[in-house]
Amino acid sequence: MSKPLNIGLVGYGFMGRTHSNAYRKVNNFFELEYHPVLKAVCARDQAKCQAFADTWGYESTETDWRKLVERKDIDAIDICTPNNLHKDIALAAAANGKMILCEKPLSMNTAEGEEMAAAVEKAGVANTVWYNYRRVPAVTLAKQIIDSGRLGKIFHYRANFLQDWTISADLPQGGAALWRLDAAVAGSGVTGDLLAHCIDTALWLNGGISTVNAMTETFIKERKHTLTGKVEKVSIDDACAFMCRFDNGSLGLFESTRYARGHKALYTLEINGENGSLKWDLHDLHRLQFFDYKDEGILRGWRSIHVSDSDHPYMKHWWVPGLQIGYEHTFVHQVADFLQSLSDKKPCSPTFRESIETQKVVDAVLGSAKSNLWSSV
Ligand code: SOE
Numbered sequence: 001m002s003k004p005l006n007i008g009l010v011g012y013g014f015m016g017r018t019h020s021n022a023y024r025k026v027n028n029f030f031e032l033e034y035h036p037v038l039k040a041v042c043a044r045d046q047a048k049c050q051a052f053a054d055t056w057g058y059e060s061t062e063t064d065w066r067k068l069v070e071r072k073d074i075d076a077i078d079i080c081t082p083n084n085l086h087k088d089i090a091l092a093a094a095a096n097g098k099m100i101l102c103e104k105p106l107s108m109n110t111a112e113g114e115e116m117a118a119a120v121e122k123a124g125v126a127n128t129v130w131y132n133y134r135r136v137p138a139v140t141l142a143k144q145i146i147d148s149g150r151l152g153k154i155f156h157y158r159a160n161f162l163q164d165w166t167i168s169a170d171l172p173q174g175g176a177a178l179w180r181l182d183a184a185v186a187g188s189g190v191t192g193d194l195l196a197h198c199i200d201t202a203l204w205l206n207g208g209i210s211t212v213n214a215m216t217e218t219f220i221k222e223r224k225h226t227l228t229g230k231v232e233k234v235s236i237d238d239a240c241a242f243m244c245r246f247d248n249g250s251l252g253l254f255e256s257t258r259y260a261r262g263h264k265a266l267y268t269l270e271i272n273g274e275n276g277s278l279k280w281d282l283h284d285l286h287r288l289q290f291f292d293y294k295d296e297g298i299l300r301g302w303r304s305i306h307v308s309d310s311d312h313p314y315m316k317h318w319w320v321p322g323l324q325i326g327y328e329h330t331f332v333h334q335v336a337d338f339l340q341s342l343s344d345k346k347p348c349s350p351t352f353r354e355s356i357e358t359q360k361v362v363d364a365v366l367g368s369a370k371s372n373l374w375s376s377v
Pocket residue numbers: 163193194265
């Protein structure tokens with residue numbers, strides 16, 4: 001009989017759904033010592049919270065997260081709120097001895113992240129941040145290939161995250177649906193929301209970043225605020241591009257925007273080494289492109305690896321070889337890894353401490369864009 005791990009989820013938006021789905025599915029596919037129990041969901045609007053609980057099978061509801069984190073029947077708090085609440089909930093949850101799974105980005109800035117990491121370490125509670133794209137099997141396979149040394153010395157790393165959903169000037173900012181456009185709630189725009197994913201993956205695949213030089217732009221300067229009803233200044237970055245130097249000597253180029261007409265969630269990454277290169281694209285997420293210079297000359301070319309075989313990362317847990325999986329499964333993998341880490345008594349990466357590194361790069365990028373100068377991380 002596996003052991004229960006009682007989950008208290010705070011927030012029921014898009015991420016609340018992806019996480020709940022993962023908790024429900026994980027034990028159907030992974031053999032684990034623990035199984036998540038959907039104990040309680042918490043949100044301010046009782047009726048909506050109850051409707052979410054009914055849809056996803058949560059046993060109870062709360063409307064105040066302070067009460068949730070004090071409940072004796074909760075083992076782990078899952079933070080799916082807008083970014084400005086992450087810190088307070090995490091500090092209170094840690095003080096109550098709860099494990100914490102926090103949605104990305106960890107915090108509004110590095111200073112908050114430091115406080116959060118110190119709190120979970122002081123409490124000695126398990127913690128992780130939901131940077132789910134690490135757990136796309138093709139991306140995990142890229143990590144294995146890079147770590148094997150097969151690419152040789154790395155020269156370049158580049159990543160893009162392109163969307164187009166904020167182009168209309170009529171779109172308001174703020175409120176439950178559009179808090180990502182309000183810097184007071186989100187911390188920043190595309191840098192903290194989208195580039196944070198690219199930075200997390202880059203640090204994991206290619207190591208630390210030492211210096212950055214960035215530019216940002218806010219294309220629409222004023223938008224009506226959903227909560228005040230007034231037209232207010234927009235202070236998020238709508239687009240951001242930066243170049244950087246990695247500790248291993250390679251050069252990085254990153255770009256993100258919500259103004260790339262035609263692109264919905266195009267996360268792409270590429271790494272070029274002396275002996276080979278890898279490319280990955282979220283819109284074709286089960287494939288990894290690999291060029292191996294060691295191949296025989298006349299046969300050299302880009303291979304498109306369909307990452308669906310049972311010896312590919314995570315894939316033996318799913319269907320039969322050749323049948324692929326998708327976006328939602330990355331969250332299932334994160335829960336599986338978190339539960340396994342409890343059995344192994346090991347941290348589940350990225351931990352709060354590890355995610356501060358992403359936060360530092362985000363802060364350096366925003367600082368560089370403001371000063372028009374190179375920034376040290
Ligand atoms: C924004 O549109 C968003 O939902 C991000 O917040 C997610 O982290 C990203 O995975 C998809 O896009």
